[in-house]
Amino acid sequence: MKKQIIFASACVAILFCAWTLSITTSSTSRKGYFGAKRLFQNYVSQTDVKSMVKVVCFVETCAENLETRALSVKNTWAPRCDKTLFISDQDNSTFPAIYLPGVVKGYGGIWSKTVQSFRHLYKNYLNEYHWFMKTDDDTYVVVENLKYFLGKDSLSMHNPPKHNPDEPHYFGKHFSVLGGYTSGGAGYVISREALRKLEDVFANKRSPKKCEAHKKTGTEDVLIGRCLDVAGVRPGNTLDSQGRDLFHSFHLDTEVIGDNFPGWYYQYSANPPGRGCSNETITFHYVNPREMRLLDFSIYQLGSFRDREKQKFTINDFYVKSRR
Template structure:
């Protein structure tokens, strides 16, 4: 039974990679439709212009399994990647910003203190700040192409949008905030009296919902992270669930702002719950068999901010 399930997963990943490969027509699919927009820049220009800092929340026990898989796959494709743990490890390396408490139940303190650390040390160096779990896979190229259409000096917040609890972006699917959103988030954190809806010094609670509440205090809510067909770009589950679409739990349908669909966008940015083995396989399928290995220069939409 286990072998059958594994074979089904591999088949779903192969189908996904083939879909990405077929989507490289110069007029349709993965990137072609963006040629129709008014502002243009080459892929190389976007890579050098849209600066993204990624940070991965992890722990010491995952470094040799989950986290090393990110370090060996998508992690280096961000302009900078930090691995945030509750214990510093100079060999890996990981960092542990002040105020982080140990344990999974304290994940909120890890996320909150990470953003405070990024504000203090990296605010002016990067345009966007992407958070991912250590079992999240990020197609960084697609992330940059999506962010290139938005001005980082505006308060932006993108991810898999859940409409419950006043609205927030799924932590497992990963979320990204703009430089201006980080500025405003720090303003909330720096208040002497904690706002009622953002009990940011509490050590427990779902980190993604807590962050959504704190950003909400700053007037920032999840923006639409969908393609031209209305399909989600950030995904809370593994590729075969998202591609085939027949295993979603009931709560996913009721909580999702954008109803789940069968199949994935060609512009997909993230998947969640990947084992290290599946993460390495997906990386190979996308970057060695898929569209991103083609050498032809494509044309992409880009916000004028990055061209000035």
Template sequence: MATRKDNKEKVTKRGKVLGCVQTSHLNFCFGLSVGLVISFLIASFSSLQTPLILTRKYAANQFDSYLSSRSLQEVAETYEDMHEEMDKRLSKNEVKEVLFEDDHKHHDDDAVARKLAEEIRILCWVMTGPQNLDKKAIHVKKTWGKRCTKLIFFSSVTNNTFPTIGLNVSEGREHLTGKTMQAFKYVHDNFFDEADWFMKADDDTYFIMENLRYFLSSQDKMEPVYFGHHFKTIVRQGYYSGGAGYILSKETLRRLATTGQDPKFCRQDGGAEDAELGKCMQNLGVRTANSTDALGRSRFHCFDPETHLMGGYPNWYYKYDANGAKKGLGSISDYAISFHYVGPRKMYGLEFFIYHLRPYGISNGLQNLNWPGLESISDYSVSFHYIKPESMYSLEFFVYHLRPYGIVVGNQDLNRRVTSYTKNATQSDKVKN
């Protein structure tokens, strides 16, 4: 029979074991909690810091697995859905307007650009929404949009202050075709005589209007034709990426706003906007045409500059791009016209690099590349810090390659005068001696 002493020892041992187990459980729970918190913070930080190109590649990998088992039409519609995630990233943080009103006068000779602006009238209409007016659309208005002959913003709701023209179409990617068809009809009915060419852009597209006018200077506005970033799938003659923007001739707009309103020729809503417009154009007898420059380099771009410079395209792009999905400095025209997925911060960056920053001592001359037939930043900036590798190549391209056609860069004397300083220093030295 166990003694009272033995029972007491057993109880003590059992208490120690239970204590150890409880302590282990507490340590485990504590460690698990800390681990979860750290994992959450790392994940949150990573989502904020992940470059746009990596996000696109991740989305593209999911898209590629979908690609092999779906029709091209279904693929196009899924591709449209990918834009929503990009839109969220580009408009996540509101950006304040940057004013480019320098005290000094620039010495660039823009006589050719001004002449082309008078001769080639372009109406630009931008597709936006009520939620993006202050986040994205305002920055289009403050940058490249001011170089259009006429600039119009279309939304689902009228805003007389901004202003925007409201269309009788619901918001959502499934209604982009309807919004596009109605917008072009509105432009035709109200502004047909005010322009020769009619351009559609998104509120995250950036256009170099001087280069667009130069390209159009060798085209005929009375031809049934339209231009953009050429995709070779879905439609027999191909179609143009909606994000890179596309330009309709006067004759093309006339056909779209008349015969194109018949559902037998053109779908009036639903589907993938750019692909549906491509089918519509083919049915109307409007042709696609080559927009590469005389050296075979691209002018319209459905991604941002870094992606076209560095590559890293999603696999579907190699199936879609009509020009071989090239990459690098040698593949982009010095007179590039458009880029897509350009958020507000990058939009002001492009504005500065293209129209303000200049490498001193290099006066660019105009090139014939058509086929036959910031106040606080110096224009002669020397260095920038925290430049990512992909951005470094972008700077190289914008500073030494990309040019707005018709603007001949002139050198400016922006060094500070040091004569008075030297004189005072000399007098001071004499006093010391």
């Protein structure tokens, strides 16, 4: 009974948050996810969204989670990235997932997995993509909102993107302690120039002492923040116009209701917790496979008849057409 109540509460939180992301207020003042889709519709009609904001997503997972957590990511939000890599502790050509040399197996090896992943991206994808996003296998990403955040100033007329990928940028849920870094579970994204600078540090072209890139284990999100700091890259602002976070470190019900955060979070968070769920939310963390499918359905398929009639073109249509 207790488990049923917990799951029911999670479902209510998911549906409520999806509602805030998808339901619109009027034809002239639209909020949330469909508002972002409307902007993307105009953007697509003027330029090539895939060439302007190209994102590689890499999902850190392990063999035992491949057919559960990682599969749910693969079947929901991952295809909306321009490219997705599943980084595991062993190769799996069927899934597919890749193992990178130098990765230490087990949870303690997440730091080595992150270092090797970024080095792999630098070597193979630097010139092809603009942004590089790290997530866990229980992170949910609204990819369109991510792209909207990164390039929203270019969604009207022919302005350049708000955040130039050839400048050093680092975005995620900002923690202000331990020198400043972003939450690993909430996911974080760095620009192409930030990746260049990060590789300089990893390759010992700049002082690695603070960064500790050659450690096999460690607290991944803290250490990547230190390495980026050595590279001269600091966390950027990821709040919406109402001061609410776009990247979330916790489960949907915690973030939506805003009253069940652990004590340490109030000390760590750069933004005061409990301000609610942004209509332009990009990520949530601790999303299990069942909830991930429900959240994906709620955001991308569930909507009022009015919205379906008014939204003849959706970003999903664009993604389907672009893959033909």
